[in-house]
Amino acid sequence: MFGLGWPEIAALVVIALLVFGPEKLPQAAAQAGRTLRNLRQMANNAKSDLQSGLGPEFANFDPADLNPKNFVRKHLTADLEDDWNGTPATTTATAPAYVDSYAAEAAGELGYGEIPPYDSEAT
Known part of the structure; x- marks a missing residue:
């Protein structure tokens, strides 16, 4: 104990x-x-x-759920338990997110692996 x-x-x-x-x-x-x-x-x-x-x-x-150790364990495994259907569920932390390239270009966002533009006059 x-x-x-x-x-x-x-x-x-x-x-x-x-x-x-x-x-x-x-x-x-x-x-x-x-x-x-x-x-x-x-x-x-x-x-x-x-x-x-x-x-x-x-x-x-349950007040024991407020213990940080239990709180983190409960919320990290909740998605896996909810999605369990015989095969392990993929989480957003391990699977790459789908990026809509057209929406990313329209918003001015960079795609995966793109290098941001460099402005030599700005530095």
Whole structure:
């Protein structure tokens, strides 16, 4: 959960035993459990209040989706999941975009691989 292995957990138990003593350790552990339970309850209440306050259009809202790692993963793979039909979907990042050469010339845009004009008097 926090990247702790058995040796680290054993070291924490020994330190807790030394700090609190064998008489107060069960009371401290019970207090820590109650505090953790209260914090989880407060977080769940805040989440449900947020979802009820946002209304029915946000019924599927999950605050964990606001984590940047989850947000990017969700939006990068959404197109692939939506377009999945047995073969991998091509994305605009990997496939070259279609350029209408007539529209590009009319707008003064350069085509793929064209070199822009150089004006020696402008520099």
